[in-house]
Amino acid sequence: MTTIGKVFLIGAGPGDPGLITVKAKEALAGCDAVVYDRLVSLELVVTLPRRVKRYYAGKSAGKHSLKQSQINELLLKLAKEGHTIARLKGGDPFVFGRGGEEAVFLRGNGIDVEVIPGVTAGIAGLAYAGIPLTHRGKSAYAIFITAHEAPGKELSDLPWELLSGAEKGTIVGYMGVKTLPEVTERLIAGGMDEETPAAVIERGTLGNQSVIIGKLGNIALKAGEAGVKPPALFVIGEVVELRDSIIVEEDKPLAGKTIMVTRPGGQAAEIYHKLRKLGAEVLALPTIATEGYLDNEGWKRFERLRGGWLIFTSENGVKYFFQGFLREGGDFRRIAKFSIASIGAGTEKALKQYGFKTDFVPSKYTVNTLAEELTSEYEWKGVNAVRVRGNLGDDIIEAALEKAGAKVLPLEVYLTFTAEWDEGMRAAFAEAEIDAVTFSSGSTVAGLVEILGEAEFQCFIESTAVISIGPVTSDILRQAGGEPAIEAKVHTMEGVIDAVVEYFREDKE
Ligand code: SAH
Numbered sequence: 001m002t003t004i005g006k007v008f009l010i011g012a013g014p015g016d017p018g019l020i021t022v023k024a025k026e027a028l029a030g031c032d033a034v035v036y037d038r039l040v041s042l043e044l045v046v047t048l049p050r051r052v053k054r055y056y057a058g059k060s061a062g063k064h065s066l067k068q069s070q071i072n073e074l075l076l077k078l079a080k081e082g083h084t085i086a087r088l089k090g091g092d093p094f095v096f097g098r099g100g101e102e103a104v105f106l107r108g109n110g111i112d113v114e115v116i117p118g119v120t121a122g123i124a125g126l127a128y129a130g131i132p133l134t135h136r137g138k139s140a141y142a143i144f145i146t147a148h149e150a151p152g153k154e155l156s157d158l159p160w161e162l163l164s165g166a167e168k169g170t171i172v173g174y175m176g177v178k179t180l181p182e183v184t185e186r187l188i189a190g191g192m193d194e195e196t197p198a199a200v201i202e203r204g205t206l207g208n209q210s211v212i213i214g215k216l217g218n219i220a221l222k223a224g225e226a227g228v229k230p231p232a233l234f235v236i237g238e239v240v241e242l243r244d245s246i247i248v249e250e251d252k253p254l255a256g257k258t259i260m261v262t263r264p265g266g267q268a269a270e271i272y273h274k275l276r277k278l279g280a281e282v283l284a285l286p287t288i289a290t291e292g293y294l295d296n297e298g299w300k301r302f303e304r305l306r307g308g309w310l311i312f313t314s315e316n317g318v319k320y321f322f323q324g325f326l327r328e329g330g331d332f333r334r335i336a337k338f339s340i341a342s343i344g345a346g347t348e349k350a351l352k353q354y355g356f357k358t359d360f361v362p363s364k365y366t367v368n369t370l371a372e373e374l375t376s377e378y379e380w381k382g383v384n385a386v387r388v389r390g391n392l393g394d395d396i397i398e399a400a401l402e403k404a405g406a407k408v409l410p411l412e413v414y415l416t417f418t419a420e421w422d423e424g425m426r427a428a429f430a431e432a433e434i435d436a437v438t439f440s441s442g443s444t445v446a447g448l449v450e451i452l453g454e455a456e457f458q459c460f461i462e463s464t465a466v467i468s469i470g471p472v473t474s475d476i477l478r479q480a481g482g483e484p485a486i487e488a489k490v491h492t493m494e495g496v497i498d499a500v501v502e503y504f505r506e507d508k509e
Helices: 022-029 042-046 068-080 099-108 121-129 160-164 180-189 219-226 238-246 269-277 296-304 315-327 345-353 367-377 396-403 423-431 442-452 454-463 471-479 493-508
Strands: 006-011 033-036 053-056 084-089 112-116 142-146 170-174 197-202 210-215 232-236 258-261 281-284 288-292 308-312 338-342 384-390 407-418 436-439 465-468
Touching: 006 022, 006 068, 006 099, 022 084, 022 112, 033 042, 033 068, 042 281, 042 423, 053 068, 053 423, 068 084, 068 099, 099 112, 121 170, 121 197, 121 232, 142 160, 160 180, 180 219, 180 232, 197 219, 197 238, 210 219, 210 238, 219 232, 232 238, 258 269, 269 281, 269 493, 288 315, 288 442, 296 407, 308 315, 308 345, 315 345, 315 384, 315 407, 338 345, 367 396, 384 396, 396 407, 407 442, 436 442, 436 493, 442 454, 442 471, 465 471, 465 493
Parallel strands: 006 084, 006 112, 033 053, 033 084, 142 170, 258 281, 258 436, 308 338, 308 384, 384 407, 436 465
Antiparallel strands: 170 232, 197 210, 197 232, 288 407
């Protein structure tokens, strides 16, 4: 008998993934399925472990979206199968989010539901725009309205008389991009002063947030001229004027830029964070995924070795090697008997995190140079060489060492897959205006080619700035028909971030 699962109805915040609550994060960490909406930050989804089943419930790239009844049925089905489900919704689930409908339906079907509130756009969007929701002397109350025109009812449901007289308060409007002209006209017709300060906040809390300031009488026109698109909110009230005294326009180097990051989500949290701090809007679209691999036979053979060389060629190799080593009950004193060779600054950094220094790095960071220089500089007859590796990649090093007489043990510690893009990821890719894409390895390039297909890949890389981590990745990119706009000087993710900043600095000049 399967036990029935549970649904956590979670508010994921308005866009900036940092605005999710600690409690929501805890619930996410314990779930094995996630059903997410369009306005939920992809960062929160792609950083979940691979075992978590993902379902997208928002609009697809072809604009088709699941009906509410289909979403309800999906949640019910997953719960009946015994899953612990994170139902991730933008902002707060109960604020114009149909979370109530989902909760009522699930409860009615005997499913356990726990609601975890979220930071709603009508609060966070204003905060990021420097507009206090209420303010002594200017606004004594706030009214949240939805000004959605379809299915047709809501606009006429609004208490127009009350709203027109709401001059001592703040009106925050959700879903009102299309109806803003009608809303403002009706407020003015009802007696509200045309000079009442007003604002439109587009993509609030995101790196490419934009704020339009005006008056009740002209805000609809201004928003129309600026081509405002959803998601956007409008704010009407005296509090809008306080923005000038609160907001300090920071000159962040990547402000307004959308940067796509192709690195596996589980390894990219720090990069996402750093890019966001520089002002960028991060588009988290991993093109590959990695997973630890247990090579029983290999680890048994490694157990028996009493020294030799450990050869690492990637950060993943290091990370998964130590994970495997510790899982096998390893004792670090054993590793002291080995010399260590590595390529790549990222690899060295990863070794350092485990407290190891590398004994040998080649003069150039390629596997060929490593193979040549290692074999010419050391005696290998009868020496153990443990080549720590993933499932992809070459065997140049193994072949060269064997030829030099070494006893080579290829130890496979991880697997690399092409990431699966669900509808949510495809929709985000189709809709975003991507200013740059970063590739942190050849396999991230290959992954994107496989996901998009050659023709679309070609089209994409011609339309955006391509940032490469180093010469090896750039070569693979060239083989795929692309050309990097800039290559990182230091071949680490920090180096990539510096290159992004440098690229846009030059772009500005
Ligand atoms: N439950 C959500 C609201 C869902 S309705 C919440 O609590 O925030 C969707 C509407 O919310 C959008 O049409 C828009 O008006 C508003 N919205 C959501 N995210 C937004 C954002 N990042 N910036 C501006 N408006 C946003």
